[in-house]
Amino acid sequence: MIRFVLTIVAFLAAVPALAEIKIKEVTSPGGITAWLVEEHSIPFVALELQWRGGTTLDPEGKTGVTNLMMGLLEEGSGELDSRAFAREVEELAASFSYRGYRDAVTVSARFLTENRDASVSLLRKSIIEPSFPDEAIERVRGQVLSIIRSDLSDPSEIASQSFNRLAFGDHPYANPTNGYEDTVAALTRDDIVAAHQAVMAKDNLFVGVVGDITEAELGAMLDDLLGDLPETSAPPPTRAEVAFEGGTTVVEFDTPQSVAIFGHEGLKRDDPDFFAAYLLNQILGGSGFDSRLMTEVREKRGLTYGVYSFLVPMDHAELYMGQVSSANDRVAEAIEVIRVEWARMAENGLTDEELAKAKSYLTGAYPLRFDGNGAIASILVGMQAEGLPLDYVATRNDKVNAVTLDDVNRVARELLRPEKLHFVVVGKPEGV
Amino acid sequence: MKRYLVFLAWLAATALPVRAAEQVTSFTLDNGMDVVVIEDHRAPVVTHMVWYRAGSADETPGVSGVAHFLEHLLFKGTDTLKPGEFSERVAANGGTDNAFTSNDFTGYFQRVANDRLEQMMAMEADRMVNLRLSEADILTERDVIIEERNQRTENSPGALMREQMNAALYMNHPYSVPIIGWRHEMERLTLPDALAYYQEFYAPNNAILVVAGDVWPDEVKALADKYYGVIPANPDLPERVRTTEPRHLAERRLIMRDARVAQPYVTRSYLAQERDPGAQREAAALTLLAEVLGGGVTSVLSEKLQFERQILVYSGAFYRGVSLDRTSFDLTVVPVPGVSLQEAEDAMDQVITEFLETGVDEGQLARIKTQMRASEIYARDSVDGMANRYGRALSSGLTIEDVMAWPDIVQSITSDEVMAAARTVFDRNKSVTGWLMSDTEVSK
Numbered sequence: 001m002i003r004f005v006l007t008i009v010a011f012l013a014a015v016p017a018l019a020e021i022k023i024k025e026v027t028s029p030g031g032i033t034a035w036l037v038e039e040h041s042i043p044f045v046a047l048e049l050q051w052r053g054g055t056t057l058d059p060e061g062k063t064g065v066t067n068l069m070m071g072l073l074e075e076g077s078g079e080l081d082s083r084a085f086a087r088e089v090e091e092l093a094a095s096f097s098y099r100g101y102r103d104a105v106t107v108s109a110r111f112l113t114e115n116r117d118a119s120v121s122l123l124r125k126s127i128i129e130p131s132f133p134d135e136a137i138e139r140v141r142g143q144v145l146s147i148i149r150s151d152l153s154d155p156s157e158i159a160s161q162s163f164n165r166l167a168f169g170d171h172p173y174a175n176p177t178n179g180y181e182d183t184v185a186a187l188t189r190d191d192i193v194a195a196h197q198a199v200m201a202k203d204n205l206f207v208g209v210v211g212d213i214t215e216a217e218l219g220a221m222l223d224d225l226l227g228d229l230p231e232t233s234a235p236p237p238t239r240a241e242v243a244f245e246g247g248t249t250v251v252e253f254d255t256p257q258s259v260a261i262f263g264h265e266g267l268k269r270d271d272p273d274f275f276a277a278y279l280l281n282q283i284l285g286g287s288g289f290d291s292r293l294m295t296e297v298r299e300k301r302g303l304t305y306g307v308y309s310f311l312v313p314m315d316h317a318e319l320y321m322g323q324v325s326s327a328n329d330r331v332a333e334a335i336e337v338i339r340v341e342w343a344r345m346a347e348n349g350l351t352d353e354e355l356a357k358a359k360s361y362l363t364g365a366y367p368l369r370f371d372g373n374g375a376i377a378s379i380l381v382g383m384q385a386e387g388l389p390l391d392y393v394a395t396r397n398d399k400v401n402a403v404t405l406d407d408v409n410r411v412a413r414e415l416l417r418p419e420k421l422h423f424v425v426v427g428k429p430e431g432v
Numbered sequence: 433m434k435r436y437l438v439f440l441a442w443l444a445a446t447a448l449p450v451r452a453a454e455q456v457t458s459f460t461l462d463n464g465m466d467v468v469v470i471e472d473h474r475a476p477v478v479t480h481m482v483w484y485r486a487g488s489a490d491e492t493p494g495v496s497g498v499a500h501f502l503e504h505l506l507f508k509g510t511d512t513l514k515p516g517e518f519s520e521r522v523a524a525n526g527g528t529d530n531a532f533t534s535n536d537f538t539g540y541f542q543r544v545a546n547d548r549l550e551q552m553m554a555m556e557a558d559r560m561v562n563l564r565l566s567e568a569d570i571l572t573e574r575d576v577i578i579e580e581r582n583q584r585t586e587n588s589p590g591a592l593m594r595e596q597m598n599a600a601l602y603m604n605h606p607y608s609v610p611i612i613g614w615r616h617e618m619e620r621l622t623l624p625d626a627l628a629y630y631q632e633f634y635a636p637n638n639a640i641l642v643v644a645g646d647v648w649p650d651e652v653k654a655l656a657d658k659y660y661g662v663i664p665a666n667p668d669l670p671e672r673v674r675t676t677e678p679r680h681l682a683e684r685r686l687i688m689r690d691a692r693v694a695q696p697y698v699t700r701s702y703l704a705q706e707r708d709p710g711a712q713r714e715a716a717a718l719t720l721l722a723e724v725l726g727g728g729v730t731s732v733l734s735e736k737l738q739f740e741r742q743i744l745v746y747s748g749a750f751y752r753g754v755s756l757d758r759t760s761f762d763l764t765v766v767p768v769p770g771v772s773l774q775e776a777e778d779a780m781d782q783v784i785t786e787f788l789e790t791g792v793d794e795g796q797l798a799r800i801k802t803q804m805r806a807s808e809i810y811a812r813d814s815v816d817g818m819a820n821r822y823g824r825a826l827s828s829g830l831t832i833e834d835v836m837a838w839p840d841i842v843q844s845i846t847s848d849e850v851m852a853a854a855r856t857v858f859d860r861n862k863s864v865t866g867w868l869m870s871d872t873e874v875s876k
Binding site: 039041042043044046082083086087090091093095110112138139142143145146149150151152153154155253254255256257259287288289290295298299300301302303304305306325326327357360361362363364365366367368370371372373374 | 507574586809813
């Protein structure tokens with residue numbers, strides 16, 4: 001053991017410097033701001049667009065409309081129908097993807113330097129001038145309904161949806177992003193057009209760009225691509241109250257292995273204690289094989305293939321959650337072990353050695369996230385959405401290292417609420 | 433709407449071609465261990481991987497799952513590392529590590545800052561030959577792999593059907609056995625079973641080292657010589673000869689009913705030619721064929737059945753050419769409500785029949801080739817992706833030269849070759865058709 005501790009000290013002193021990532025803030029002549037990392041070694045650009053709002057902006061009774069709208073952006077614009085649009089994307093060898101999440105919608109694009117102008121012009125058509133043709137609405141609606149039906153046979157998906165309903169009651173967070181069969185079936189073209197105008201505007205937009213493009217080129221591109229967006233988006237929803245108390249809810253589903261999702265209230269991303277909580281979670285149930293939950297549930301008892309806990313700071317609520325899967329006749333024991341570990345951590349906190357280990361991992365792993373233009377573009381957008389400064393990348397590890405054992409253990413006492421921990425178990429669990 | 437989540441796992445298994453640019457260097461150590469270095473100096477990060485030319489299809493009959501079981505056990509300690517210490521040390525270095533098992537290979541990797549490469553090599557070389565296991569380790573870990581099977585397979589009707597289909601597609605070849613193992617055999621796996629596999633296959637002359645990222649070939653060579661080069665080759669390494677398929681004379685049809693199924697579908701697998709060293713043209717033609725028939729909204733199946741007749745919510749074609757032995761060419765169709773599986777299957781077959789008569793649209797083929805050429809540029813953005821392609825190919829019987837030649841071969845394939853490959857592969861006698869449906873559904 002002595003050797004192990006000494007080794008860690010040596011590692012802490014030797015955490016590598018982050019590759020120099022020069023983030024520039026670029027504002028277009030038309031007033032659109034983007035964060036840019038120039039990287040000219042490969043002749044393409046990765047572009048990430050994120051609009052705050054997401055499926056929480058679905059109006060009452062129109063659940064699923066934002067998701068369906070996002071699925072329709074590439075299905076026609078002006079004279080181009082779905083297939084003509086797809087053929088143009090193929091000819092340019094570009095790639096565009098459109099996604100709807102609870103708190104945001106995103107468009108991720110990559111295109112070759114040689115086809116940049118034509119690719120941006122095509123992407124613009126899908127973002128600014130989607131035509132939402134009736135034929136495409138029916139076809140994509142059918143696909144979404146099929147996905148909704150498929151999710152009904154996936155225990156993890158059932159668990160996640162059940163958990164959200166319990167946690168959030170009447171708030172839009174309670175709804176699945178794809179919507180429900182009946183609400184999606186009833187959506188009209190007008191609903192879809194309204195959803196497009198509600199979520200894709202200038203005042204809720206964040207832009208990240210990485211690759212073979214200069215500041216001047218980017219400025220012009222931003223105005224071409226995004227200049228015609230409406231100025232303002234729909235107002236965000238109200239804050240969500242996390243509704244449930246401690247306990248266990250069983251959702252009967254005839255499948256051999258139970259899936260359990262658990263959680264209670266968490267903390268905000270901009271909470272001064274966020275890094276302390278992040279370090280705490282790394283030891284309790286974070287990534288890797290040596291968290292306390294993995295050690296107790298998997299390594300010592302063989303009760304699961306994987307058990308994790310994670311902080312979920314959203315825009316309008318915060319959760320601290322976890323997930324485990326275990327055979328129906330063993331899941332009760334897995335849950336019991338997790339409850340014991342949750343309580344033990346709340347009561348006793350971490351050791352000095354564990355804190356050093358967590359810091360060493362989190363600070364060392366941070367530079368590994370910056371692997372590729374697409375990944376960096378997503379990070380740039382995430383930083384802006386979280387309100388972080390341009391120099392955050394250079395200071396982030398210092399913030400992690402500044403956390404003391406007293407900080408973490410105070411946060412453990414405040415954040416971890418064993419009596420509030422609620423488990424949703426999907427399967428045929430025995431003894432739960 | 434390109435994404436269709438249910439089928440993502442299959443899509444992920446489809447190999448993309450990659451241009452081997454100047455940044456790839458390869459050499460062989462004196463003991464026979466192959467080394468591939470892929471340079472990418474954009475960030476001070478390195479991925480270190482060791483691939484063994486041994487997967488589930490190399491197992492002895494009766495111990496299915498032992499290749500994957502051993503993969504788990506490699507984290508259980510050596511003469512110098514306690515159980516779990518391997519991953520602890522990687523994490524203490526700020527790195528991540530994991531491993532994977534397939535039909536034809538088993539791989540281990542760590543992703544770390546580039547100045548930690550030496551320590552990763554020292555530990556990986558150690559567990560190549562110095563594994564120390566106790567009976568207690570293996571019993572707990574056997575429970576873990578059974579839970580892994582529960583999670584991946586038993587809880588998913590689609591995964592269960594895929595297993596049944598593979599078992600029917602391969603009548604004599606070990607690809608019929610699931611990588612994770614049949615449950616009744618997994619439950620009886622023993623320490624001697626795992627050690628027998630380890631001693632037979634884990635040796636430098638059966639391994640490929642792939643180091644990718646901010647490293648220089650000379651530096652990798654010096655470290656590899658120091659840590660892997662000193663391990664003696666296994667002189668008794670068996671040749672990779674497997675049982676082969678007899679003539680396939682009858683198409684096989686499966687109907688699987690499962691109460692959990694909410695979205696029924698039809699899927700068909702044809703036995704198909706794989707990429708072989710020096711002979712990749714037919715596989716390249718099949719790669720293009722899969723794109724032509726089922727690669728997205730402009731593909732033939734989508735065009736005819738999703739757009740024109742509007743009887744499917746989804747269609748797709750999949751082909752994975754990197755495989756030591758015969759692989760499969762797969763078609764999947766998901767009908768809209770009110771259309772039966774029989775109607776969906778008949779429509780799919782009608783499209784195939786018409787396609788064999790009318791041939792490939794040259795414009796479509798040209799667009800697909802353009803995308804594939806561009807994918808070589810995009811691929812350079814992911815050094816891990818490059819590392820995987822080399823490791824996968826080299827452990828599946830291909831050479832570096834084959835990997836490097838592949839993009840040009842794909843570009844050179846003619847429409848006649850695509851059609852010739854289509855006529856060969858679409859032989860119903862060499863196929864399995866599966867219907868996945870709920871237990872209350874009537875099969876018309």
